[in-house]
Amino acid sequence: MRVVHISKVVGIAGSEGHLLRLLPGLAGKGLEIHALVLEEAHRSASGFVEALGRHGIAVERIPIRGHFDPTLGRRLTERLRAIRPILVHTHLLHADLYGLPAARRAGIPHAISSRHNDDLFRRNAIWKWVNQRIMQHANRVIAISHALAKFVCEVEGVDQGKVVTIHYGLEAPPLDPVARSTARAKLGYAEQDMIVGMFGRLIRQKGVDVLLRAFPLVQQAHPAARLLIVGDGPQRLTLERLAAALGLTGTVCFAGWIEGARRLMPACDVIAVPSRWEGFGLVTLEAMSWALPIVASRVSALPEIVVDGETGLLVPPDKVEPLADAITCLLADKPRALAMGRAGYRRLANSFSVEKMVCATLEVYKGVVGQE
Numbered sequence: 001m002r003v004v005h006i007s008k009v010v011g012i013a014g015s016e017g018h019l020l021r022l023l024p025g026l027a028g029k030g031l032e033i034h035a036l037v038l039e040e041a042h043r044s045a046s047g048f049v050e051a052l053g054r055h056g057i058a059v060e061r062i063p064i065r066g067h068f069d070p071t072l073g074r075r076l077t078e079r080l081r082a083i084r085p086i087l088v089h090t091h092l093l094h095a096d097l098y099g100l101p102a103a104r105r106a107g108i109p110h111a112i113s114s115r116h117n118d119d120l121f122r123r124n125a126i127w128k129w130v131n132q133r134i135m136q137h138a139n140r141v142i143a144i145s146h147a148l149a150k151f152v153c154e155v156e157g158v159d160q161g162k163v164v165t166i167h168y169g170l171e172a173p174p175l176d177p178v179a180r181s182t183a184r185a186k187l188g189y190a191e192q193d194m195i196v197g198m199f200g201r202l203i204r205q206k207g208v209d210v211l212l213r214a215f216p217l218v219q220q221a222h223p224a225a226r227l228l229i230v231g232d233g234p235q236r237l238t239l240e241r242l243a244a245a246l247g248l249t250g251t252v253c254f255a256g257w258i259e260g261a262r263r264l265m266p267a268c269d270v271i272a273v274p275s276r277w278e279g280f281g282l283v284t285l286e287a288m289s290w291a292l293p294i295v296a297s298r299v300s301a302l303p304e305i306v307v308d309g310e311t312g313l314l315v316p317p318d319k320v321e322p323l324a325d326a327i328t329c330l331l332a333d334k335p336r337a338l339a340m341g342r343a344g345y346r347r348l349a350n351s352f353s354v355e356k357m358v359c360a361t362l363e364v365y366k367g368v369v370g371q372e
Helices: 014-028 046-054 072-083 092-105 125-137 146-154 179-187 208-221 236-245 261-267 282-289 320-332 334-351 354-369
Strands: 002-008 032-039 058-063 087-091 110-115 140-143 163-165 194-199 225-230 252-256 270-273 294-297 312-315
Touching: 002 014, 002 072, 002 092, 014 032, 014 046, 014 282, 014 354, 032 046, 032 072, 032 092, 046 058, 058 072, 072 092, 087 092, 087 354, 092 110, 092 125, 110 354, 140 146, 140 354, 146 163, 179 261, 194 208, 194 261, 194 320, 208 225, 208 236, 208 320, 225 261, 236 252, 261 282, 270 282, 270 320, 282 294, 282 334, 294 320, 312 320, 320 334
Parallel strands: 002 032, 002 087, 032 058, 087 110, 110 140, 140 163, 194 225, 194 270, 225 252, 270 294, 294 312
Antiparallel strands: none
């Protein structure tokens, strides 16, 4: 079965990390996988392309000239006619808008779209109208969480019979007993420091401003508490100014974007995910892979991953005091925090494996194509 995946890539975040696991997994099941990477001139996709290449996946870069590119549809149609897949699988907005119609024009018999986020713009009436027309070209829509599947049906108006949920998957490697000390040494933290980590893009969705406002309350109870923020984005300068205004300059580390940031997670005692909305929240699986407890917002998909009181604590979104209280609680009760981390590690292995994700995706393909 020859399948082409199309996605715009500007770095390696949630959806890109997902593809770096899914595509090699599907290739390992005997599928012939091609990837068409939509790449902006000023935002290189080299890291993603090179990573896929190391897995032996055939990958091509397709230039995209902004949100509106009148030539992109034609160029995608030509490439699809040349590759001649039996199925096209699109990811994210630009791939849907340009890739699904191109697949139809190229005569590709089957198409699938994966939905990775419940972005606010998708509630716009104009976008909903556009999306409903575009989704007519898709045989199935894969949502990465049950919450997102509900959003796709109820908000965007996609036919419920088209939608299937397949959670992200992540490996649960053997735990490394020296990972914590190694990561702390790299970051310059002492053993007695209490480290709260936030890993993700610095955008409004992620709620980093709420975490910053909560941290003075955390420090009142735990003067040794430190906040590590790993990631970059358009809100970085605003957030750095907020941290300074809150008197957190010596307490918060804005580490920026770091390749392989997941390896720094063991330095942390607690991982905070204060998102305002979240299509899935791959960072939660990454925290679980290191057996770390999580404090997350009770929004969107996060309650599907974090079991409140068992693998972490869930708090209302956009609320400073409950977030501070939950973090303070876990920092104060190390045995409970360790038990939650271990429970999360077991949950990752049992419920969110890469093999489970790959097999579920393959079954959707077979159902669409009509293979047994």
